[in-house]
Amino acid sequence: MQRPARSSPQVLTAGSIQVFDSLSGELLPLPCSLGEAGQLELRLYVCGVTPYDTGHMGHAFTFLSFDVLVRWAEANGIRVRYVQNVTDVDDPLFERARRDGVDWQELGGRETGRLLRDMELLGWRAPDHMPMVSGEMDRIIEAVERLAGLGCAYQTDRVYFPVRSYPGYGELSKLTRLAMTRKLSSEGLLGEVGPDAKRDPLDFPLWRPSDPGEPAWPSAFGPGRPGWHIECSAMAMHYLGEQVDVHGGGRDLRYSHHESERAQSETLTGVAPFARAWMHVGMVSFAGHKMSKSLGNLVVVEDVLARFPPAAVRLYLASHHYRRDWSFTWEGLEAASRLCSRLAHLLGSEPNQGAEWGAGEPAQGELEGAFGRALDHDLDTAAARGVLRRAVSQGARESARWMTSILCGSAALR
Numbered sequence: 071m072q073r074p075a076r077s078s079p080q081v082l083t084a085g086s087i088q089v090f091d092s093l094s095g096e097l098l099p100l101p102c103s104l105g106e107a108g109q110l111e112l113r114l115y116v117c118g119v120t121p122y123d124t125g126h127m128g129h130a131f132t133f134l135s136f137d138v139l140v141r142w143a144e145a146n147g148i149r150v151r152y153v154q155n156v157t158d159v160d161d162p163l164f165e166r167a168r169r170d171g172v173d174w175q176e177l178g179g180r181e182t183g184r185l186l187r188d189m190e191l192l193g194w195r196a197p198d199h200m201p202m203v204s205g206e207m208d209r210i211i212e213a214v215e216r217l218a219g220l221g222c223a224y225q226t227d228r229v230y231f232p233v234r235s236y237p238g239y240g241e242l243s244k245l246t247r248l249a250m251t252r253k254l255s256s257e258g259l260l261g262e263v264g265p266d267a268k269r270d271p272l273d274f275p276l277w278r279p280s281d282p283g284e285p286a287w288p289s290a291f292g293p294g295r296p297g298w299h300i301e302c303s304a305m306a307m308h309y310l311g312e313q314v315d316v317h318g319g320g321r322d323l324r325y326s327h328h329e330s331e332r333a334q335s336e337t338l339t340g341v342a343p344f345a346r347a348w349m350h351v352g353m354v355s356f357a358g359h360k361m362s363k364s365l366g367n368l369v370v371v372e373d374v375l376a377r378f379p380p381a382a383v384r385l386y387l388a389s390h391h392y393r394r395d396w397s398f399t400w401e402g403l404e405a406a407s408r409l410c411s412r413l414a415h416l417l418g419s420e421p422n423q424g425a426e427w428g429a430g431e432p433a434q435g436e437l438e439g440a441f442g443r444a445l446d447h448d449l450d451t452a453a454a455r456g457v458l459r460r461a462v463s464q465g466a467r468e469s470a471r472w473m474t475s476i477l478c479g480s481a482a483l484r
């Protein structure tokens with residue numbers, strides 16, 4: 071099969087905002103589309119969670135990094151259409167439901183509710199759509215059927231996507247076939263190769279039979295449930311169109327999830343690129359290891375919010391550039407909390423007599439210019455937070471209020 075040839079119709083960009091694209095390895099002007107009313111529109115898709123457990127600071131860092139992007143784009147007059155999925159049909163969720171003796175849908179609904187509560191407290195601008203896999207099954211099945219119709223799927227024990235049909239497989243993650251195989255193996259996703267299984271170790275399932283006790287949906291391939299990656303292709307295309315401007319997620323998703331999503335999406339539509347920019351957020355560790363359920367070193371958002379004001383948590387997250395890996399410490403959060411107290415004091419103070427928005431603060435232009443340049447340069451929230459700190463020190467109340475609305479959204483200061 072030939073590489074998709076049809077290219078983007080018209081790529082628009084948003085003024086001076088630049089973001090780092092993982093595929094090209096370069097800073098790009100923020101790509102945008104033309105909205106229905108003729109305005110610039112950012113079509114943003116971010117991979118969400120499997121809702122089986124309480125949200126941790128790694129999730130919060132990913133979603134709130136994109137919240138700053140959303141708010142900065144909107145502050146620049148760009149309309150944002152933001153979609154974030156909920157993977158409520160997934161192995162870990164079924165395992166947890168079995169362990170706890172609860173219905174999988176009840177568990178998924180409850181944990182999604184907790185995520186939303188956390189994120190609302192942390193002041194995010196909620197996505198326009200948060201589709202759940204269980205509610206999108208018709209279009210997911212249709213996507214698998216279309217791939218099969220194109221000759222880009224084969225059925226043995228499962229229905230697989232043959233990665234050799236997509237010549238660019240591996241370009242996004244920049245991994246060799248051996249490195250990809252090893253990663254699949256380390257994650258328990260390698261499966262079997264053979265006449266009744268995969269033809270190539272890197273082929274990934276589009277559709278699979280459900281195990282006993284798991285939900286199953288009827289399809290042309292027999293009853294079952296989707297593989298992991300196809301859901302995001304189907305949902306992104308349904309809510310945002312054949313191409314998205316920015317596709318985001320944690321860096322751990324670059325391979326295999328995003329690599330596979332890119333391959334099957336461009337194969338489905340014949341349109342390349344599926345995403346005009348891929349933005350990946352760094353990993354958060356705690357006590358020397360990446361935060362993960364299996365290592366038992368999660369710092370849970372609910373626990374953090376029980377001890378600190380939401381805006382302090384946001385200021386702490388914002389002190390790390392989104393692409394870097396970093397280590398959570400309670401001391402770091404305490405330092406952010408001190409800045410938050412000073413900010414609350416400043417913003418709660420009485421305005422100077424006669425001072426209005428945009429007037430009476432001589433440093434305002436310089437401070438806001440520096441803040442904007444920091445965010446324009448690949449969303450450098452750490453530098454932007456430094457400018458906010460200066461604004462607080464100088465008592466530049468209105469500038470500080472504006473910067474806070476971008477870095478902390480609607481999170482409460484106390």
Ligand code: ZN
Binds near residue numbers: 117
């Ligand atoms: Zn995804």
